[in-house]
Amino acid sequence: MHSSRQVVQTLPRPAGELMVTGARPGGFRTLVELTRPWFWPVSMVPVVMGMLFAYKAPGEPAADLQPGRYVAALIAAGPLLWSSVLAVNDAFDFETDRLNERRRHSPHVRGQLQRRQLLGFAALAGGAACLFAAWSGGLIFTAGMAGVLVLGWIYSAPPVRLKGRPVWDVGCNALALGVLGPMGGWALTRSVGEYPVSLAITGLFAGAALYLPTLAIDVDADRAAGIRTTAVRFGLTVVGVLGILSWTVAVLLTVHLTTRGQVLPRQLLPTQLTLSSLLWLAYVFLSRRPTIRRLAILSAALGVAFVFLWIPA
Incomplete structure (x- = not known):
């Protein structure tokens, strides 16, 4: 009988090939593991928030609301x-x-997909993302989508590979999720030039706070592989403190903007203070022993809180 155990070959292999013996395609399971649906809310929520910001901003939107x-x-x-x-x-x-x-x-890692297949799939999905972006939001939204795809490439791929550059790894993700995401949602109905700088700064801190705990999840593997992420360089304690500080700054900035009537009507300040406190506690709890699913739950909770605030607004 042949053993069904998979053996990972770590000996030299041709560039671009990921070799594992004994692996077979898994169909739907492989697709789920490749696309990781639990990540999706992390980027969808900022876009929804940008839509809501634009919908409630003073003045007439440049485009009508089109659900499709x-x-x-x-x-x-x-x-x-x-x-x-x-x-x-x-x-x-x-x-x-x-x-x-x-x-x-x-x-x-199981050998079901080689590097050229992964890059081909990435190109196909990225092209489809840009096509959907062009149909839904026009040139500006498409440019933003392309920008995020470029950030994703330079984060992972050599020679730049920001993943292995302390601080830059955090900045790359904070920019993509916290700034370009909400700005893209805003640009669906309004001019991107009208996007408040204060919201961009708030989003940058929120994006950093959401990304920092992910570094703690894989710190041991990154260290073993010689990848100098921010967590490897500065340690888990520093990363944890920076995450809480970034989240705190983002929450306080949002409250401050509401007191000035720039994000929400001032009359909703008591409700926002309550929800902001709950979100702060949720972050502290969920980031203490972070997992990707926990952080996805946190992102979804953030989106629900904003929808809850915007409906009566």
């Missing part, structure tokens, strides 16, 4: 965007993932 186009924008910003970015990440993270207990059963 909004749905297309969310498909682009969620499933398609993550499918592309994660495929690129997997293509260049084999050495790290094979050392990572959380990732060593992933399709590319």
Whole structure:
């Protein structure tokens, strides 16, 4: 009888090939593991928030609310965007993932997908994301989508590979999720030039806060693979403190903007203070022992809180 155990070959292999013996395609399961649906809310929520900001901002929007186009924008910003970015990440993270207990059963480590297949899938998903973006939001939204895809590439792929550059890894993700995401949602109905700088700064801190705990999840594997992330360089305590400080600054800035009537009507300040306190506590709790699913729950909770605030506004 032949053993069904998979054996990962770590000996020299041709460039671009991820070799594992005994692996077979898993169909739907492989697709789910590749696209990781639990990531999708992390980028979809900021876009929804940007839509809400634009909808309630003073003055007339430049475009009417069209639900079909909004749905297309969310498909682009969620499933398609993550499918592309994660495929690129997997293509260049084999050495790290094979050392990572959380990732060593992933399709590319099991040998179901080779690097050229992952990059081909990334190109296909990225192209589809841009097409959906063009139909839903026009040139500006498409440019923003392309910008996030480029950030995803330079985060994972050499020679830049920001993933292995302390501080830059955080800044790259904070920019993509906290600034470009909400700005993209805003641009669906309003001029991007009208996007408040104060919201961009708030989003930058929120994006950093959401990304920092992910570094703690994989710090051991990153250290073993020689990848100098911010967590590897400065340690988990510093990363945890920076995450809480960033989240605190984002919450306080949002409250401050509401007191000035720039984000929400002032009469909703008591409700916002309550929800902001709950979100702060949720962050402290969920980031204490972070997992990707916990952080996705946090992102979804953030979106629900904003919708709850905006409905009566």
